[in-house]
Amino acid sequence: MSPRRPPADRTDVGSYPTAELPTVARLPTAVFPMAGHPTAAFPMAGHPTAALPMAGHPTAALPMAGHPKAALPTAAEWKRLERGVAQRVWAFEAFLADVYDSTDDARVLADGVLPRRLVTASERFRREAVGVAQPVRVVIASVDVVRDEHGAFRVVADDLSCPAWPAYVAPHLLRALRAVTRAATHDADLASSATAPSRANAGATGSRAAASHATDSVVVALAPGESALARQPGVTAVAARDLVCRNNVVYHRDRRVDVLYRAIADDLLDPLHFQPDSVHGVSGVLNAARTGSVVVANAVGNGLGEDPVIHSFVPQFIEYYLGESPILPTVDPQSFHTTQLLPITGHAQGFSDLPAGLSTVDNSPFGGLRLFAVNDGVDVTVLSDSASTSELSTSNIPQQSSTVDTTVLW
Amino acid sequence: MNWRLRVVHRTGYHYTLPATQSYNEARLTPRSDHTQTVVTNRLDTTPATREYRYTDYWGTVVSAFDLHTPHTAFSVVATSVVTTSGPRPPIRTHTWADLRRPDVTDAYAEYLQPTAYTPLDAELERMAHTLSARTTPADAVFAIAQWVRDELTYRPGSTGVHSSASDAWLAREGVCQDYAHVVLxxxxxxxxxxxxxxxxxxxxxxxxxxxTVHGExxxxxxxxxxxxxxxxxxxxxxxxxxxxxVARGRDYADVTxxxxxFTGGGTSTLDVAVHLTRLG
Incomplete structure (x- = not known):
């Protein structure tokens, strides 16, 4: 279906000599007639086979052959993207837990890594959620990348609140949600027993009670529309009116809800704490999460990490919390002025291969690549559109199940 | 000089139609700090509910409770005994220059910014600069408070709980909430x-x-x-x-x-009564 290229002609971005790549700055835009019009640029878009009469001569097939970097990630690049995205998710997770566990005592603020006023003045900071400890705050995230003028991937945006995701993410998300519940239950067990193995082992050494609880855990998806998560076994799609909080326990009919996956904004989630007239929300949910009786995914208040000013500190968060150098650079605003950022082609981002009903994603054109990260508290799994990844390689691209271990320092 | 005070704060809701569900948060527990000690504190509701307590971002003890039986009346009674202490002198360690230091403005940024109840107001700002032009920061507090007290007329009912400092300033009248907001x-x-x-x-x-006296x-x-x-x-x-x-925050919204x-209930009316007793 999709254009095939041997992945061997790609090497790691880090080792790519830039001299080999004409920078866009030196190339008139006319060289890239597809700028802003990706479909026009690729006569084969939508008719992939017809568009590639010279199959077997893949480079000739691409009008931007002189500019191979505009294409989808190579296998090596994909590995780097994977590690880089996982690293960002861990850094956000550590930052959000730090600030929301206790803003007064947040290390990142006390140590002067981030000025306190940037948190307290942020409109995305939810004081109502301070003290709501959750085993994992960012269960699902999306990370958008573009290629810069040298062909290297740079991050332009992260969605840590309620990212929309395509249907193939659902099984991974459900697995993570169950793992998070297991960790929550295990933490609760530990709280009542003195012999606590380290948190890192929580998943592996969960008690039998915790394990059986997780198997039976009640997962509901609260979404304004249809959610692909609800097509997973054991997940129920619910509307606000189907749920009720009683004494800080969320019930769906007579069942205790363990995990509330919500695809609605913080401001609509709990009328007691946020917009009182929200018809999409469930009163009492935030306090239920505060008691630990339910895991809300993603956690309330994650939008703080998306605040543009705070977002600019991600490289510092990576160094501070993980003790690592950032793998993926963020976009240099200057490059938007001096160069034409290259649209990433193969234009699979519209999820056009998916039946319309299966995609929960807005198909608006986006000149980059959207990656999805699923965090179960131990591993971060990075996924991208199946059409994109299938083009990378048939052999060694870990399309949906690769995991990256990154250890948080505390 | 220390006092021991009992506070009984009774709030009643009356609904014209039965309310089937209600979710509530009360911020009625006095705080314990270096100026006062809470001896006892209790919250009773009718109908009875199970209380869940937590401490919010501002350090205020919050009591949360919900009701799931149809009811046309609901009352919340908070009873506290608190030992209070005499006034403390103003703190005069910092000059205007100290207050402008980046570490100060960073640490206290949320107490320097406008809010919905305390919006920017060019006239109040100009007056504040005039009143503080030749004073220390601590004396500016007294000068501003005195000026606001001279300019505003205390009139219960002239403003509502949703009135902002600008509303009160335009009307030149208000209650303690408004005085506090204008000064802020x-x-x-x-x-x-x-x-x-x-x-x-x-x-x-x-x-x-x-x-025992009636209070508010x-x-x-x-x-x-x-x-x-x-x-x-x-x-x-x-x-x-x-x-x-009891509670502190940027403005009234943080300490409600x-x-x-609530669900159902038609229209509701509210009555509040506070009784204070000096115990010792």
Whole structure:
């Protein structure tokens, strides 16, 4: 279906000599007639086979052959993207837990890594959620990348609140949600027993009670529309009116809800704490999460990490919390002025291969690549559109199940 | 001089139609700090509910409770015994230059910014600069509080709980909440970190132990001039043994004594009664 290229002609971005790549700055835009019009640029878009009469001569097939970097990630690049995205998710997770566990005592603020006023003045900071400890705050995230003028991937945006995701993410998300519940239950067990193995082992050494609880855990998806998560076994799609909080326990009919996956904004989630007239929300949910009786995914208040000013500190968060150098650079605003950022082609981002009903994603054109990260508290799994990844390689691209271990320092 | 005060704060809701569900949060528990000690504190509701307590971002003890049986009336009674202490002198360690230091403006940024209840107001800002032009920060607090007290007329019912400092200033009248909000606008305009405090004031300065008086929820301000200290602009009083503080925040919205959402119920009416007894 999709254009095939041997992945061997790609090497790691880090080792790519830039001299080999004409920078866009030196190339008139006319060289890239597809700028802003990706479909026009690729006569084969939508008719992939017809568009590639010279199959077997893949480079000739691409009008931007002189500019191979505009294409989808190579296998090596994909590995780097994977590690880089996982690293960002861990850094956000550590930052959000730090600030929301206790803003007064947040290390990142006390140590002067981030000025306190940037948190307290942020409109995305939810004081109502301070003290709501959750085993994992960012269960699902999306990370958008573009290629810069040298062909290297740079991050332009992260969605840590309620990212929309395509249907193939659902099984991974459900697995993570169950793992998070297991960790929550295990933490609760530990709280009542003195012999606590380290948190890192929580998943592996969960008690039998915790394990059986997780198997039976009640997962509901609260979404304004249809959610692909609800097509997973054991997940129920619910509307606000189907749920009720009683004494800080969320019930769906007579069942205790363990995990509330919500695809609605913080401001609509709990009328007691946020917009009182929200018809999409469930009163009492935030306090239920505060008691630990339910895991809300993603956690309330994650939008703080998306605040543009705070977002600019991600490289510092990576160094501070993980003790690592950032793998993926963020976009240099200057490059938007001096160069034409290259649209990433193969234009699979519209999820056009998916039946319309299966995609929960807005198909608006986006000149980059959207990656999805699923965090179960131990591993971060990075996924991208199946059409994109299938083009990378048939052999060694870990399309949906690769995991990256990154250890948080505390 | 220490006082021991009992506060009984009773709030009643009456609905024209049965309310089937209600979710509530009360911020009615006095705080324990270096100025006062909470001896006992209890919250009773009718119909009975199970109370869940947590401490919010501002350090206020919150009682959350929900009701799931149809009811046309609902009452919340908070009873506390608190030992209070005499007024503390203003803190004068910091100069205007100190207050402008980046570490200060960073640490207290949220107490320097406008809020919905304390919006920017060019006239109040100009006046605040005039009043503070030749004073120390601590004396500016007194000058501004005195000026607001002279300009506003205390008139219960003239403003509502949703009135902002600008509303009160336009009307030139208000209640303690408005006095506090107007003072906060002016203090923040000249760079003094300032916050809103909710609580109670025992009305009689020389009451004998055992005497109970009708009271009301009260409000005043705390300012940071090298450390936090409190002042009651409505009464031009230092905050002392007759004041019981409950919650603090940027403005009234952060300390709302009782808030909730309910289903059904038609229209609701609310009555509040506060009784203060000097115990010792």
């Amino acid at each position: 606008v002016m203090l923040r305009a000249i760079g003094i970190p300032a916050r809103y405090v909710s609580g109670y004031l025992y009305g009689e300065p020389r009451a004998r132990p055992g005497r 929820s009260h409000a005043w301000v705390e300012v940071w001039t090298g450390g936090w200290w409190a002042y009651d602009p409505t009464n031009a009083l230092p905050v002392g043994a007759r004041h019981v503080s 004594p009782l808030k909730g959402v």
